[in-house]
Amino acid sequence: MTETAVGSTAVENAAAQSKSQQAYAAVKARIVEGAYTPGYRLVLAKIAEDLGFSVVPVREAIRRLEAEGLVKFERNVGATVSGIDPTEYLYTMQTLSIVEGAATALSAPLIDSVSIARARAVNEEMRECLEHFDPVRFTALNQDFHSVLFEHCPNPHILDLVHRGWNRLASIRSSTFRFVPGRAQESVREHEALLQLIESGADADTIEKAARQHRASTLDAYLAQAKQ
Amino acid sequence: MTETAVGSTAVENAAAQSKSQQAYAAVKARIVEGAYTPGYRLVLAKIAEDLGFSVVPVREAIRRLEAEGLVKFERNVGATVSGIDPTEYLYTMQTLSIVEGAATALSAPLIDSVSIARARAVNEEMRECLEHFDPVRFTALNQDFHSVLFEHCPNPHILDLVHRGWNRLASIRSSTFRFVPGRAQESVREHEALLQLIESGADADTIEKAARQHRASTLDAYLAQAKQ
DNA sequence: GTCATAGTTATCGTATACGATTTCGTACTT
DNA sequence: AAGTACGAAATCGTATACGATAACTATGAC
Structure with missing residues (x-):
């Protein structure tokens, strides 16, 4: 990983x-x-x-x-x-929120407790990263977290779209887009909430919305900051 | 078109x-x-x-x-x-249902009454196609119908994913997958229902679900038939 | 008659070569 | 001094060529 x-x-x-x-x-x-x-x-x-x-x-x-x-x-x-363009960023994030949301909802019923535990461990590591301020590792772990959830994703096409989005974001890593203050903490919290939803066997729609919002919130945080 | x-x-x-x-x-x-x-x-x-x-x-x-x-x-x-594989078909249709759903929901608020009228006209042509049994034209018109709705789609990435899905389906056109009996009629009805939802200013979530289900139903019809 | 093996053919993968186009720099003009 | 025009260098786009690989065919052994 x-x-x-x-x-x-x-x-x-x-x-x-x-x-x-x-x-x-x-x-x-x-x-x-x-x-x-x-x-x-x-x-x-x-x-x-x-x-x-x-x-x-x-x-x-x-x-x-x-x-x-x-x-x-x-x-x-x-x-x-290719590009730093804020518009492009918006497109990519919006698309990602949709495909990640779908991937999470499709995967959720197939995730076993072992995977949940692993995802939780990764999320704990992310929390530690925040203290040491290691954004590169944080981003890598963030992908790991979601990768664990997507391990048994029944639709490889959707997974492929997720990966393409990630790579696209990675290509603009060092730009101004990432790491809005406070967003990382919130992200870790949302991860935990997502895990609990999955554990509790919440319905697909609820999980999809949560996963989608998770990505959308990062976009919103950027937009709010960019506006200033 | x-x-x-x-x-x-x-x-x-x-x-x-x-x-x-x-x-x-x-x-x-x-x-x-x-x-x-x-x-x-x-x-x-x-x-x-x-x-x-x-x-x-x-x-x-x-x-x-x-x-x-x-x-x-x-x-x-x-x-x-590439491939006729039923699994591949399932992946493609499922992915399409997601991206078309999103594209429709994102576009809906931006569709004006002129476009609605055009879409409706296309749908009427589709209805006529059913009587003359012209499946090739029906498929083309089906794309036209949705293309009208997507005309002002604010996210070109998502639109691109829709197009890729369509092309992929087109490549397997003459295979066993298309044209489950009765499905076409249902499709025309669903189009009209979708237009009414958009006209009435239904919320994004409702529209997304309807659009997603529209594609998913075609998949379900195929799966039900394949099972026999 | 069937299987294995060797030889042949078709096709792919990549290197090299060169004409075409763009970009950059310089000199000339106003 | 600023702008334009010309020429040179860099880089791209595509053709051709040839070694490498896989698919096919035919021959022989069992």
Whole structure:
């Protein structure tokens, strides 16, 4: 756990990968880790040289990242790590609130008490992170928390959408969007409340609303701050 | 309206497109129109020859289609139009019900009476299609109906997810999944009910549930039939 | 007759090469 | 001094080429 890049295709374990896949994983990792920040110019020839192979597989990798929204690829101009745009952030968060809400509701009936306990442990760690002020770890743990809940999610498509959203948010990590004061504490509290709802066997609709609101609240906190 | 391939990037108007984009549009169109049916083997060299250019842009196009789920691309084996799998159908429909539900709820407050009237007209055409038994046109009109409702959707990301779902369904059009007896009539009725909800200014949650159920019912009808 | 194995063919994956386009810098004009 | 026009450098887009891999076919053994 606590990996950086999220998604089924992120790191296929073997060495028997195509260079195209390797390039995809490498560039994606750099974006998600923050080595390539938004606006960063992705020069194909340079990346190819860095990785030690030609531009063709790199192009394919970039195209794939483009399809996932992590990269903007403009004809005859080049590729850049995509956007800080507040509007884009709003879109992403709103979409995430919907797909996370659905994923949580669909997963809830399938979560056993062991998973609940693990999720609770992760949430405790998050609480500790707050004291030591470790936002990077906090974010990673936050993904872990929800990943535990989604472990038995019956719909991989929805899970994939969640992961895409997370990666997209990760790509803009160091920007102004994250970490509204006080929001993190609230987030930990909401996690606990969500766990109790799941434990109590609350109906799907209630759980979905709670999970959705959990994400939406972070967005609201940002919007409220941005307004000032 | 009543286009075949749906999505923002489907048909960039000019001739000044990259061959990669042309290839993408061409192959996508063939899939969505049903010329390439599921399982169809996409031989890169052959497609390249058909279109009159080399394999490199075709590969990029295929990669993009892969990212959208329309194509399965296996290393050293090749690309095929992706799947009829009932499970896949279930995933897609379930995901669609969620994103369409959200898109409808988000759009509802922004829909004016003119759009409502247009949607209603489309729905009337659908009713007529039922009498002449024109399922292809019915499906196209169905997309038109919802497209009218989504015209002012404030979140393009969600709209994009809707379009991807539609394209995915279109790619399996001629299979056993569509057109459960009686479902089409019900669908037309549900459209009218949905319009009345929107007109009456019902709250977001009610509209979302109705829109979600509209898609879910089609899935349920299929599942019930498949069980027999 | 069926299975295993070797050889052939088809197709993929990637490198290299080069024309096309954009961008940047410099010199020239007003 | 500011703006424009030209030229050079950087970078992209695509074609071609070829080694690598998998699928297919045919031949032989049991």
